[in-house]
Amino acid sequence: MIVYYCVEDPLSGAVIVRLLRDLLGEVYLTELQPNQGGFGWIRNKFGNYCRLAQHYHVFILTDLDRAGCPPSLRKSWIDYAKLTEPLPNKMSFNIAVTEVEAWLLADHGNLSKYLGVPTHALPNDTQIADPKEYLLHCVQQHGNRQARAELLPTGTAKVGLGYNAYLSRFASEHWDFNGAAQRNASLHRAVERIAATRREAS
DSSP states (O other): OEEEEEESSHHHHHHHHHHHHHHHOSOEEEESOTTOOOHHHHHHTHHHHHHHTTTSEEEEEEEOTTSSOHHHHHHHHHHHTTOOSSOOTTEEEEEESSOTHHHHHTOHHHHHHHHTOOGGGSOSOOOOSOHHHHHHHHHHHHOOHHHHHHHSOOTTOSSOTTHHHHHHHHHHHTOOHHHHHTTOHHHHHHHHHHHHHHHHHO
8 A cells, every 4th residue: 555644743753654554554655745844834735635645545644733623723724725625535634632742641551661750640631732841841750861861951942852763762662552542532533544544445
């Protein structure tokens, strides 16, 4: 199966690649915007990607951030591209509520071991307003030496130099996304959507 995907940052890339490889089996993956310029760059080309999805499977992953809700964000992108529902069957538009970090936070057991953060410090409701800030706070308070060195910012930076690489390694090698999906509704929807693609293709 030939699959195209598009994300706004390296961590989201690691997450979607893990989901696609594990849920779809043998796939040929191509990243549409390898330079990753944030959600605005994806939205600007959303119309082009929908046309591509008339022939190939296209998976987009973006953060909800401060938009009202996933349906309103979806509608705003469709209106921006001057498109109408329904989108092509092969277009999979996935929205992490509120950021992709929430999908990692939902795997309490493995993330606790990886970061050295006790499970009771991780949120039961992972659809929180600022998952990245919550994660950094947990690491600052409880994290092991490596997690603190990689993730915590210095100076005026928002995150540590190793932030994306360290969490991407977790997403690729340690993340139990099926378990995490039981704690996070937006991840559950994405897992179901990707799994349905495989069933339809078989």
